[in-house]
Amino acid sequence: MATAFAKVESAVHQHDQLSHAGLLERAFTFAFRGLVYAQIWEDPVVDMEALAITPDCHIVTIASGGCNVLSYLTADPAAITAVDLNTAHVAYNRLKLAAVRRLPDHVALYRFFGEADQKGNVAAYRKWVRPQLDDTTRRYWEGRDLIGRRRIGGFTKNIYKRGLLGGFIGTAHLLAKLYKVDLAEVLEAGSVAEQRRIFETRLAPIFDKKFVRWLIDQPASLFGLGIPPAQYDALASDDPDGIRAVLKGRLEKLACDFDVRDNYFAQQAFGRRYARAENASVPPYLQEENYRAVVDRIDRVEMLHANFGDHLASLPGASRDRYVLLDAQDWMTDAQLTGLWAEMTRTAKPGARVLFRTAAERTLLPGRVPDAILDCWEYRAGESREFTARDRSSIYGGVHLYVLKG
Template structure:
């Protein structure tokens, strides 16, 4: 690893620490926060876990929209292109996520057809993908991203090899889901049984008879009461506290309710999030549910609009500070605000408000159900925004990923 790469990793680690650390180094909470920043250094999300269909409905993207979003796994960045925005700026503090986003952009542009693009990111477990990377993608990938994918992970595996052996089984979240499957099998439970259901009614029967009882096991209840056990979901200690507060019976009850929604509220044949959770990858049949950017109907549009995406290794608030007043109009914050202190939230919303054009819309998720902004962002700022409460409740109910307590939409006052 050369000096530039070392500096990039060091810079990333410091930025993540700045975003997460709130407590003293030797306090229990401080130790948990530092453990999380260590876990968060590598790939966390091979697939993003915010429903792009809900985002697109809430954002109401127009041909002159400039979307600013946290990049994460990049699925939604490319999926937003289906709505024909003028520009998308994707920012992230995690260098692995930046490398994944840039890989997706290069692959969409240079792989020869939709079949190879779908195989690369939809199946992500074929040896042909590595050959396609070497021949079609590598020559067009920036040096930093190329160095990442051709480097090795903590156990010596070449990272690009993940696309030959199941990339969705890797990363922090992939490891968490794999551990959950292993734990289920110890109790003689097969989560994949849900994928064979032929109706929502059958899905509920399978959930109640086979999956729900695991949350009553003493070891599972003890395990989920440990904040570190959910690091694999990308949940830092502060977000764990918010999530745990959703149910007086503890985190096991919260997780059971979220899993029940994922398993029972949506047709499994139309919910790729459920396939990721219960099958550890997308389905391979021609009718298998896929994110918008991988669907054949959107392939040409996504490929033709790749040049509109700018991926930046940056803090969201820092990016906003660099932009002119009233220059942006669509913002996607994922669940990042759950990590933030009041001072960080205030700075973020000062930046959003200053850079917002008339009609600006902000979408974000929270671990707990309520919006976290009232009482934490000064009213002089928040009063300029209208919280779409009814729409937010509806979006929350229909978000197929099912892991968040709330999906929230704010619209700048003076515009519908």
Template sequence: MASLPNRKIAAAVVREDAAHRQRLLDRAFALAFKGLVYAQIWEDPVVDMEALAIAPGHRVATIASGGCNVFSYLTDDPAEIVAVDLNTAHVALNNLKRVAILHLPDYAHFRRFFADADDAANIADYRTFVAPHLDETSRRYWEGRDLVGRRRINGFARGLYKRGLLGGFIGLAHLVARLHRIDLGEFLAAKTVEEQRAIFDSKFAPFFDRKLIRWITDQRSSLFGLGIPPAQYDALADGKPMADVLRARLEKLACDFPLDDNYFAWQAFGRGYGKGVAAPLPPYLQEVNYAAVKARAERVTMLHANMTDMLAASDAASFDRYVFLDAQDWMSDAQLAALWAEVTRTARAGARVLFRTAAEPSLLPGRLPDALLDRWEYRAEESRDYTRRDRSAIYGGVHLYTLKAD
């Protein structure tokens, strides 16, 4: 019998009304998703914070994932952030980050732990400063062993961002590229956006025309490593060959933003953040924000829960901002209606909802009951602008809805 966490994930991703083969794929994804998926999440927090316009006094409800955005939102001084996740590894990672922010001695230790995340000194820091303050469940997770027998906490000594489902997927992509005599790390030597474009056009773009790559990417299970379940695969493909879709998304990542301002490109092509004081980092890891993030870290409430269930247990008119990442791509119409019923009930005046989709358009029209959708205004022009400027580049759409005045 599946464990409780596995049942929660399965309930979120398995389409029980789908054909047998689709259900099998969904269950395979649920199994893959039970461990650490994202050591770093792939939603741009700078775009998020501009869209959300978080202000002092606001309460934020968000899906946690790897926690980069959760702790980055603290720089905007909300009263509380309630972060939820169905994945126990993500819950443990967020709890680790919160305790480390509060108890590591200074910014240098914090940066080494989470920005470099590849130094044996981090393990000593964990034992001395972090472990004594960590909750028992999270401590048991980090001091336990993964499927190949490695202590999970040792990831911070050997390169955390090379671990997890996504880290493994990126590593496999580097290996396949090397087998085709392509060095993805070469991209990081580019000095200008023009050089980035030249490398992409000459080295990376032709890779997606190879027959083997096109066949592999046509398999729905091929993108499990990106955290993309079969239902979201179909939305991402939108009737096109997946190799062409991935080439277009990689082109945006590689060519639309300068390397010195895009840590997502460093993760993709270098398997970690860049070294040195000038390397681009998420807001919560930047030295200029360290004091504020440390002073406000206790405002993060981390729950192992479903977003709809958490909101259902909350008071009416109790939240100002909602962040769903791309979770709605996984949902049935009934699940969408249940979620938005609770969002509408718990929303305060002026509330904002931000989410991403694999495909370009918002998924709500035609799927959400009119009585719910009519309570919200879609900010179409702003959403297109946020999509264009989202440095992670992997999503088709970034969407902002605001609660209409009564």
């Protein structure tokens, strides 16, 4: 654990620890020690189209909350290696793998991860899931969090309200209520046009409040979105009017660009849970029509507590097909980016694809990774813009696709 956390620190800590910037960086890494994402915030539908997964593909991906790892199984890849430095995310993914393997049916799986607030989930854990867990994962879930709650109890009280992002969303709801706005109003809209009306008349004015303006100007306020201090300025540069305009634009996309009934990211942001409705929008791995495929293919997933680049360094050349970096590169130094891309170039098969997201709009690689490495890859700029526009989570500035030449 110490080694893994040191790697996170080395990526984020770029200033003296006693400087203002250094203190922010250390606060950020401390915040990321526990569970960050109970649900991953990258759209797997967009991912799977961009990755063009085929039955012979071996995918290497950062695990995060695990929703996309399991959802990729619906595309029938040969294998998925999921890696993560965060011990809580490793435990969460191992719990998910065991639950898919052992829970008796789709109803039980959906109750556990779709509803995630039923008292019977603890009994299901004890009967079906616990016997399949390694000792480290079992100790994590049966242990207590910083305020004394048993972690497995989160599945009886809505696990999606927990974690760093869950806390950020909860704080946003409380802040809105100070101004007599219920963010869940968006979910009551009967059309996309009505969603826009609610956004423009109810949500957008909050960004003009004096306290909200001050709060957004504090880099630490965005830790819950996974934005490290080094990327705060880059994010603010996406709009001439600064960070407030950027965040307002991202929220506008989430509230207005997609029908909220078909967007489980909006359901989580504005309602703090998946909708309780027949055929509700949920990640592909939780959809009933995909249940059998996910269960039958679950043994194709390998979960590692490891650094992405270190894992690639252990592999033979030309052995992997797809790479999913989420937004991890936003944390990295130029040297770390160069090392990572050197390993992906070495291990990539012809036609391999790399998919990642950035908090800011532009791809961050030119000028930071040597041309000798980047010239091996084709940046699909037009497709990347299209995928960005269609990403229902709406919190990222850019979705970027690179394809190995030759």
